[in-house]
Amino acid sequence: MTAAKKTAISRADILPPTEYAAKRAELRxxxxxxxxxxxxxxGPVATFYFECFETMLQQVQEMLHIEKGGEAQIEDELRAYNPLIPQGSELTATVMFEIDDPVRRARFLARLGGVENTAFIKLDGEVVKGLPEADQDRTNAEGKASSVQFIHFPFTPQQVAxxxxxxxxxxxGFSHPEYSHMAVLPEEIRAELAGDFA
Known part of the structure; x- marks a missing residue:
């Protein structure tokens, strides 16, 4: 299995702190x-960051480098970030709603409840419905959405093809009544993400 197709970070993938520090600039x-x-x-404020083994490994290494929690921290980081690595028949994304003004951001997110259930990918009449990461609710009881969402897009073999x-x-795109925006993936992005499938 090549590194591009790895579906989980193991303890063996984590560089020792001194080795990571020495290679950090180059790896980043x-x-x-x-x-x-x-x-x-x-749309105007949402950005999808499609994850893969390499992006999540870098995230884990950075968290360990910054927080310096040692061995005790490693298991927590693997538990947090491994679920975001595509498993061969899906794409996974961290979605961020980025609004600098805190008052405007709070007002916007208060109207965005359930947005994590409205993400989709469309291709040739096929719709791949996004599924939010099940670790916790990303919309609170008052209907306010989190500014960070984690979404899986499970594909059928036909959709992968x-x-x-x-x-x-x-x-x-999103089909949320308060944020119904769509965008066409440039070919460079489509080609890169196609490599996430087994």
């Missing part, structure tokens, strides 16, 4: 370049 540069091809804006076709139009 490589992941930032890859992340550029995995980032998609939808369509997604892999070069120059295939792929639309990413």
């Amino acid at each position: 540069k490589a992941v930032v370049a890859r992340k550029r091809k995995r980032r998609m804006e939808v 369509l997604f892999r076709e070069q120059d295939r139009q792929v639309i990413l």
Whole structure:
């Protein structure tokens, strides 16, 4: 199994702190370049960051580097980030609603309850419905959405085959009444994400 197809970070994948510190700038540069091809804006304030083994490994290494929690921290980080690695028949994304003004952001999120259940990918008449990460509710009892959402897009084999076709139009969006925006994935992003499938 190649690194691109790994579906879980193990303890063996974690670099020792001194080794990571020595390679940090180089590793971050490589992941930032890859992340550029995995980032998609939808509407004025939402950005999808499609995750993979490498982006999650980098996130774990960064958390360990910054927080310096040692061995005790590793299991918590793996438990938090492994679920966001695509499992071969899905795409996974961290979605951020980015509004700098805290008052405007709070007002906007108060109207966005349930947005995590309205994400979709459309291709050739097929709709792949996004499923929120089940770790916790991302909309509170008052109907306020979190500014960060974690969404899985489970594909059928037929949908995977369509997604892999070069120059295939792929639309990413939300059908929420307060945020019904869509965007067409550029070919560079479609091609990069096609590599997430087994």
